[in-house]
Structures are given as C-alpha cells and as structure tokens.
Amino acid sequence: MSELPVVNWTEADEVRSARWRSESGAPPPKRVVVADDRLTADAAYRLACEGTAMLWRSDFHNARQLLQALARRVDRKPPKPAATPTEAFNLHRQAQAQRARILAMLLLPLDADYSIPLRRAPDLRQACEEAYGPADEPSVASLRELLGLTGAHEWRKKGVDIPALGDRIHPHYGVFSPVRGEYVELVAKAPLPSLELAFDIGTGSGVLAAVLARRGVKRIVATDQDPRALECARENLTRLGLNEQVELRQADLFPQGRAPLVVCNPPWLPARPSSPIEHAIYDPDSRMLLGFLNGLAAHLEPGGEGWLILSDLAEHLGLRSRAELLAAIDKAGLEVVGKMDIRPHHPKATDASDPLHAARMAELTSLWRLAVR
DSSP states (O other): OTSOOOEEEETTEEEEEEEETTHHHHHHHHSSEEETTTTTTHHHHHHTEEEEEEESOOHHHHHHHHHHHHHHHHSSSOOOOSSSSHHHHHHHHHHHHHHHHHHHHHHEEETTSSSSOOOTTTOOOHHHHHHOOOOOOEEEHHHHHHHHHHHHHHHHHHHHETTTEEEEOOOOTSSSSSSHHHHHHHHHHOOOOOEEEEEEETTTHHHHHHHHHTTTOOOEEEEEEEHHHHHHHHHHHHHOOTTEEEEEEEEOOOOOSEEEEEEEEOOOOOOOSSSSGGGGGGGGHHHHHHHHHHHHGGGGGEEEEEEEEEEEEEHHHSSHHHHHHHHHHHHEEEEEEEEEEOOSGGGGGGGSSSTTTTHHOOEEOOOOOOEEE
C-alpha cells in the first residue's frame, strides 16, 4: 500500500489526502475540488478540460449521470479528417487518450475496505479486491476506472463462451479476454505436428493451452510474464480439469528446452501502449513478435512447427508491411510451410462509424505455420 502515490485536496478548510489508485498508471491529479449534485455538467466539463479533478460527495447514481453527460460533450467533437490510414489511427488514439483523460477527472472516495461512502453506492468491494488486491486504508479512484472494474468482474463471473472448448473461459481484470474467437478457431483447426508436447508463449487467460489440451496434446508448457495472467490461466485450467496437462511458468517468452509445436499470439499492433492494460493490444517496436520469431528456431524440435497467430490490421493501417513481416521470418531462419486465414466476427468489423472502419473491413487473422529453414 505504501507504494501507492497520494492525492491531496482541501475540504472544509482542511487539507486531506488518500492513496491514489490508477490501473492505467496515471499520476494523481494536481488540482482536486470537492463536488456534489449542485455541479452542472457544463461546469464539470470545463473543470475536466482544464485538468481539475472533482471528488464526488453526493449520490452515486448522480455521479454516473454526470459521467455520461461528460462523455456526450466529449463525443460531440467531430473526428479530424485523415489523409492516410496511419494518420487516421494516430488521430483516433489521440482522441481516445484525450477522452480518457477528461472522463477520468470524476473521482470517488473508497473506504479502507473498498466500500464507497456515498448514497445509493453499489457494493464494489469484490471487484476492487480482484483488481487492486487487499486494502487497509482509504483511497481515491476515478469513477470511470471503477465502472471498468465492475465490468471486468462481471466478465470474470459470466465467462466467455469458447465453442472450440465446449466451455467457457473466465478472464481476470487486466488479462486479455478471448472475445475475438476467430484466432481460437484457427488453433482448433490447424493440423497438429505432434501430440507429445507444445509451448504456449504468452498464455494470457490460458485459452490456447486449453484448446491444445482438449485436442489431445499430452503436455503443454504455457508461459507468461504477468502474474495476473498466470493466476487467471491457473484458475481456468483447474476449472476445466486440464491443470495436469498444462504446466504454467513465469517467463518472458520461451521456457527452456524444445518442443515440436510452439504457439504464440502476440499483440497485433506495433504501437506504444498508453497504459499497462494496453500491453495485450499494442506491441511497441514489435518486441514480442520479433522476440518470438528470433527465438523460435532454438526452441523447435527437428521437424517441428511454430504457429504465429497474427492479424493483418497493422498492414491495413500502414504500421507494418507484409514485406517487413516476411523479411523478419526469413531473417530468423524460418520458412512458411502453411497459412490459414479467417475473417473477424467482432462488431467493429461492420461498424461504419468507426474511424478505422476501412482497415477493419479488410482485416484477416492468420495462423502462420513456420518451420526452421
């Protein structure tokens, strides 16, 4: 707890402070005013745009309505026109970051047990503990983040249906959720080079390790460097009855040794994440992608295959070319022995209002079957 930064404000002519919580890694706001139901949405919007945060002291549901009103004001601003797909991507990220900054300016107090001392406040204690861990002192967090924690808690309870498993995967907060099922379908259908052993690199929720186990692979070693992901995968594999087949290890990319099958689904976009949670989406400088390719030959058994599951959205956005990907494969001493493609099913693929609609319409997700040249 002592590692958390502190947020300060003045209330009733008294300087007060509490621990600051932000899963995005945002620093505590420098200016905080106490706000209640008398604050209008227009005044709140002006304060937020100026960088002044508002610590809410009134009805919880009124705070939610105020957050919705702030979102409407942010969304009124039309997107800037873009000359290229890359410019459209960069402008979209800038707009999303600005939106997140403004909406994060509405703050709520949390008691030492994560209860919210506001009228009509819901019980978010379990959701907070799942994301933040145990607490023993008061803190402050943005309402937007707390609502995100609540949504993640519901996903964790409900789970995501995975047809290839005939079961559900329950993602934890901060762990990539397999809601885009097309990449799972590819792993469920690709011809297996062996049933003896597989490595699952960057296992996340454990979904691909579970699919390989259900397909009959006798032993899978699944790695991740994120303790949250490993705990999530452990719970899912135990619930599915697969923990005897799958061994989890904390590692940056590969475990020791070689396997006849090595699977990796790295983040698909070579851009810098703006928060820790975005590491599942953005791979700065293609670090994980290139790390997998460059280390694959040393971890494949003779005649084995490496499966790279990758969307080509980066190519349609001008962030990485197909020639660059093929050159990286060649430089790593690998060759492509097969490739399977599938179109995404997610709603954004058909959402014409999405600023990246043209790129998403053209997107394909591929399973590249790679072998040592």
